[in-house]
Amino acid sequence: MAQQVAVPKERYIPNGLKFAFGGLAGMAATCVVQPLDLIKTRMQLSGGGRTSFAVAGEIIAREGFFSLYAGLSAGLLRQATYTTTRLGIYNWLFDSYKE
Incomplete structure (x- = not known):
């Protein structure tokens, strides 16, 4: 007697949730990259002539740790609009093409 193997159903994720996931991922990435971008700038x-650690230490000593996140709100707003839309539309088009 042959056993039948159950094939798992593919989960459906609503498009709105895909847009939200894309935006949240972009915003999380911005929170990680913001201090590095500030140090680079x-x-x-x-x-030139100084290491990134020296510059980071100087910023923290003079302006405080949270100054590494100066300008974060602009980056988050950009990600909330641009990345959410871009990744949401990509997923929507990809799903449409798959069908």
Whole structure:
């Protein structure tokens, strides 16, 4: 007697949730990258010759730790609009093409 193997059903994720996941992923990435981008910009403005650790230490000593996140709101707004739309439309088009 042959046993039948149950094939798992593919889960359906609503398009709105895909848009939200895309936006949240972009916003989380921005929170990680923001301090690195600030350090890079300060290094470029200073003319070079210093390590990223030296620049980060100087920023924290002079302005405090949370100053590494200066300008974060602009990055989050960009991700909330641009990345949410871009990834949401990509997923929607991909699903449409699959069908």
